[in-house]
Amino acid sequence: MSTRDTRPGSTGGADIEGPLHGGPDEDYTPEQLSAMSREDLDLLGARYDGVEVLHVDPGPEPGSRLEKRAVRQVGWSFALAGVSALLFLVVYIGSGWFLPEWSWAEDGTVWSALFTPLLGLFMGLSLTLVGVGLVLYTKKLLPHETAVQDKHDGSHFDRVTTGATLVGGYHNSGLPRRKLITRSLGFMGAAVGVMLLAPLGGLIKNPNTGNPLGRTSWAEGVRLLRIDGSPVRPGDQQPGSLETVFPAVPGGNFESDAATMLIRLRPEQTEENRPRAGQSGFGYGDYVAYSKICTHAGCPVSLYEQETGRLLCPCHQSQFLVTEGAKPVFGPATRSLPQLPITVDDEGFFVARSDYIEPVGPTYWNRERI
Structure with missing residues (x-):
């Protein structure tokens, strides 16, 4: 059929x-x-x-x-x-x-x-x-x-x-x-x-034009300013002190990814300071500058223990050793804080020599430990 x-x-x-x-x-x-x-x-x-x-x-x-x-x-x-x-x-x-x-x-x-x-x-x-x-x-x-x-x-x-x-x-x-x-x-x-x-x-x-996740407003010749907009000279800080600075660009002190810690090392710390490979000239005298954004979860690193040279993130207790390139020595962070290369301009104020050479913050937190 x-x-x-x-x-x-x-x-x-x-x-x-x-x-x-x-x-x-x-x-x-x-x-x-x-x-x-x-x-x-x-x-x-x-x-x-x-x-x-x-x-x-x-x-x-x-x-x-x-x-x-x-x-x-x-x-x-x-x-x-x-x-x-x-x-x-x-x-x-x-x-x-x-x-x-x-x-x-x-x-x-x-x-x-x-x-x-x-x-x-x-x-x-x-x-x-x-x-x-x-x-x-x-x-x-x-x-x-x-x-x-x-x-x-x-x-x-x-x-x-x-x-x-x-x-x-x-x-x-x-x-x-x-x-x-x-x-x-x-x-x-x-x-x-x-x-x-x-x-x-x-x-x-x-x-994503211009790699926004991999750069900040820091650039060659950009001055370091306090939150009130005043520039910083060497000698303005006491040894062992920390001051948060921002780039001298429009809206600079509102750019969270550009927040930077300017640290003046103590004399004994200056002698012990061992920058990371390729970053030996990033400091200026006894001054070093590191990103304020924790590489674990992006919290602001805001506590500095000058006797031990440790930076502390209050969110999850990550600690970074300033005298060894701000490498993590405690807590969940696995990547060093990026270092900002600094110098002084003709008027004697601190300026950046370039932007950070590595991404700041936790965006790249799955990278290998540095």
């Missing part, structure tokens, strides 16, 4: 003699189905499926005032959704280009305060208008039909008639003749699509 293949792509049994599997009483071959119009296929499929139409509302009369008003409402909703998406892109892409640069700071500008709310406003407005346009289109322009039908296995007959029904639904929607809606829909789709792609990162702005 022959079996009928109803898998996708098959003829649904149309190539086997006898009635089609799942088909009507009449024997319709693929050739007969392909010769029928879309409307006839739609009606044939409905009759075969046992569809009972309970109510039909054809929608507004084509060309009527009601239809034109509904088309304008939908078109304007889609158009405004596109405009809102473009405004999102203007704020997002234009910051730092033809609009002010956004930056976070405790005393930031009005633009910095409005940047994120504006992004949320325009994206939310765009997506809301998309929804409004779709609801208006469905409610006011599409024909509405209430019907019930039985469900059964698919066949070639089912696929052909169902396809005709779907295509018929597109034609019944009126989109082919409602140019205002199709054009605004295309504009909206392009703008909203770009808006949703833009925040993915790296597509317009690459946040």
Whole structure:
């Protein structure tokens, strides 16, 4: 006995003699189905499926005032959704280009305060208008039909008639003749699509440009400033003391990754000081400078025991020995504190000779112990 293949792509049994599997009483071959119009296929499929139409509302009369008003409402909703998406892109892409640069700071500008709310406003407005346009289109322009039908296995007959029904639904929607809606829909789709792609990162702005995780604001010639903005000279500190300094750049004392400990060693510690390989010239006289950011979890190293030359991180009790390149000697930290190379400028103030030669903080905490 022959079996009928109803898998996708098959003829649904149309190539086997006898009635089609799942088909009507009449024997319709693929050739007969392909010769029928879309409307006839739609009606044939409905009759075969046992569809009972309970109510039909054809929608507004084509060309009527009601239809034109509904088309304008939908078109304007889609158009405004596109405009809102473009405004999102203007704020997002234009910051730092033809609009002010956004930056976070405790005393930031009005633009910095409005940047994120504006992004949320325009994206939310765009997506809301998309929804409004779709609801208006469905409610006011599409024909509405209430019907019930039985469900059964698919066949070639089912696929052909169902396809005709779907295509018929597109034609019944009126989109082919409602140019205002199709054009605004295309504009909206392009703008909203770009808006949703833009925040993915790296597509317009690459946040990793310049290796931000591996550098700070320290550079050759940048002065070391106290928290109050005053520069530091050799001799300002007592032997065995520590002072936190920041780079003399805009916002320097608010850049947590640039916070540095300037330490003046005691005379006996100066003699015992053994810098790490390749860093013998990083200090200046009896002064050394190390990153204040603990290499374990990023807490600020803030305690200095001058008798033993140990720096203590209060979060997890890691200890670093200053006289041996700030290597960890106790606690969970496994990497030495990075050392900042320092010297003095022509006016006698401390300046950096370069940035740190290794990343600061815990970002690279899985590196081997140095």
